[in-house]
Amino acid sequence: MNAMKTTYSIIMIILSMSCNRFTNQNVCGVYTANYNFSMDSLILYSDQTYLNKVYLNDNELFMNKGSWEIHEGEIFFSNFVNYYSQLGISGMNGTWISKIYVRKREVYLNISRDQKLYYKRGKIKN
Secondary structure, X not given: OHHHHHHHHXXXXXHHHHOOOOOHHXXXXXXXXXXXXXXXXXXXXXXXXXXXXEEEOOEEEEEEEEEEEEEOOEEEEEEEOOOOHHHOOOOOOEEEEEEEEEEXXXXXXXXXXXXXXXXXXXXXXX
């Protein structure tokens, strides 16, 4: 029985690594990023548009809208504005490309791997 479980687990890992299972439907939703100085929300709609809001002390500071699309495990955001220049993060004005990843059934969009910043969405269904 344990050998069967191990074989099944290995097969599932290989399949998940080789298949891009991200679709518009399973990445849509509300993502949040919390920092020491602000809170950021990114809403991905099923019509491939997004709304990005940045809050400072519970007051809306910035708002931005644009479109997005998935390519091989990454999301390409058009018309994205970089509100994080004070953190030293660059390259997000115009088109921002974010790697999608799932950990413990939660979806993450990478903002800055160096600074460990990301958007996080709640748990996905099995």
